[in-house]
Amino acid sequence: MKMNNTRASASLKEMIHVAHVDKFYGDFQALSDVDLSVNQGERIVICGPSGSGKSTLIRCLNGLEFHDAGEIIVDGISVEEDSKHLKTLRQEVGMVFQQFNLFPHLTILENLTIGPMKVRKIAKAEAEKRARLYLERVHIPEQADKYPAQLSGGQQQRVAIARSLCMETRIMLFDEPTSALDPEMINEVLDVMVELADTGITMVCVTHEMGFARKVADRIVFMEAGRIMETATPDKFFTNPDSERLKLFLGQILDH
Amino acid sequence: MSTRAKPLTLKKVLNSVPVSFAIYAFVMWLIIYGAYAGAQAMGYNWQWYRMPQYFYTLTDDGFQLGEIMIGLGKTIQLSLTAFALATIFGLFIALLRLSDLVIGRGLSIALLEFLRNMPLLVLLYLFYYVLGPVFSLDRYTASVLCLAVFHAALISEIFRAGINAIPKGQWEGATSIGMSKGQAYRYIILPQSIRFMLPPMTGEVVHLIKSSAIVSVIAVAELTTIGRNLISDTYMSFEIWFTIAAVYMVVTLLLSIGVSQVEKRYAVQT
Numbered sequence: 001m002k003m004n005n006t007r008a009s010a011s012l013k014e015m016i017h018v019a020h021v022d023k024f025y026g027d028f029q030a031l032s033d034v035d036l037s038v039n040q041g042e043r044i045v046i047c048g049p050s051g052s053g054k055s056t057l058i059r060c061l062n063g064l065e066f067h068d069a070g071e072i073i074v075d076g077i078s079v080e081e082d083s084k085h086l087k088t089l090r091q092e093v094g095m096v097f098q099q100f101n102l103f104p105h106l107t108i109l110e111n112l113t114i115g116p117m118k119v120r121k122i123a124k125a126e127a128e129k130r131a132r133l134y135l136e137r138v139h140i141p142e143q144a145d146k147y148p149a150q151l152s153g154g155q156q157q158r159v160a161i162a163r164s165l166c167m168e169t170r171i172m173l174f175d176e177p178t179s180a181l182d183p184e185m186i187n188e189v190l191d192v193m194v195e196l197a198d199t200g201i202t203m204v205c206v207t208h209e210m211g212f213a214r215k216v217a218d219r220i221v222f223m224e225a226g227r228i229m230e231t232a233t234p235d236k237f238f239t240n241p242d243s244e245r246l247k248l249f250l251g252q253i254l255d256h
Numbered sequence: 257m258s259t260r261a262k263p264l265t266l267k268k269v270l271n272s273v274p275v276s277f278a279i280y281a282f283v284m285w286l287i288i289y290g291a292y293a294g295a296q297a298m299g300y301n302w303q304w305y306r307m308p309q310y311f312y313t314l315t316d317d318g319f320q321l322g323e324i325m326i327g328l329g330k331t332i333q334l335s336l337t338a339f340a341l342a343t344i345f346g347l348f349i350a351l352l353r354l355s356d357l358v359i360g361r362g363l364s365i366a367l368l369e370f371l372r373n374m375p376l377l378v379l380l381y382l383f384y385y386v387l388g389p390v391f392s393l394d395r396y397t398a399s400v401l402c403l404a405v406f407h408a409a410l411i412s413e414i415f416r417a418g419i420n421a422i423p424k425g426q427w428e429g430a431t432s433i434g435m436s437k438g439q440a441y442r443y444i445i446l447p448q449s450i451r452f453m454l455p456p457m458t459g460e461v462v463h464l465i466k467s468s469a470i471v472s473v474i475a476v477a478e479l480t481t482i483g484r485n486l487i488s489d490t491y492m493s494f495e496i497w498f499t500i501a502a503v504y505m506v507v508t509l510l511l512s513i514g515v516s517q518v519e520k521r522y523a524v525q526t
Binding site: 094 | 425
């Protein structure tokens, strides 16, 4: 049994508060009555079958989409469509996407410095220093002057992680960060995420990588049909789940 | 490696350099001969030797630009001013169209449909005879504004297409690092849109230069007006209209070639 699964150091300050959240796309209910509370420094993995609302939930956390009912409070800021604080919120919450979403017209270094320079108004020299530091952290300092298209998928995703880190956010959201990668590149990205998890940043990660979930998650959330079916520590989640649906899901993804 | 010669198809023959050149030469000959024969039939008196003086003169006073060159200068000045304004108006209309404001979208669609479905000549009369006296616009200003507004509508569609061609993920990437909508447009979206917009924009400039000829109806002294005046002085209709047409073509061809060079140089890999 690994000790870091039951890390008691997660301080009690609540960073993400989701209560009774509903979200509709037309008639389709993507989220129903979702409750979730994440403390500072906690590492949460969200999993579940496709269409279960995992991505929708995580995208609602930084206002890429907006919920229709209930409340979401992230780092003390209420996430609402016309809130004046949305920009502040997004500066505090980093996000890594399935498709990387790097800026193809900018070099790697410029991808990393444009946020700090234009949003945080940091001087260029300082921003570049910071960018090189985080490129080092994701193990690709030598790629700084290339363009995204010249990098492999795994490298691009690590740049995307570094881009979020450059904003020095306190919360990082990962939306299926390894789903668009070739199998041999998945581990290099997961390794970076594991290292990141050890820095004490608050992480919410939608992923199908159960090995990663077992290794770093404080809690794993299982969603289906827009609802949270079960939330458990990794040990309980994999060995002794409560719901039948989760047992079935685990049977499907682990039995091969 | 196979050494077998590939069969000679009709397409290959037509595409070969000597054949295309021959076809091209034949078509050009037909056009020129047609014009020449037509003129001969009506007993036209060709006076090409009188043309160079309208481009430049070398006298004791030194080198002087002829009327056609002065007219060309005016056409270029008129077109560039109108194009610069049209780009600004066009971007504004496109951003309104893409905004979240219902009234902005409605306004831009109304403006677009009005301008697209209005003949340019009517619009010019509107600017010169209706708005002109009200806002005391001289004929040059009225022409520039008319061309700018007309082409702004078309350019706004180019902007819109260019902006829409950028994947949604770019917006999300920009938003996720805290950029406002304006910052996302400025640093992320528009710089990437440019390569989608460059080819149709070139077409639009060429179109604008050609349609600028219409301002000759309110006697702005540009290339076409100069041509008309020269003809009424000299009665050399064929020589002058051919020359004016050639001058327009040289300008627009140079422009197209220039832009395609720029495109090649700035081709972005994705």
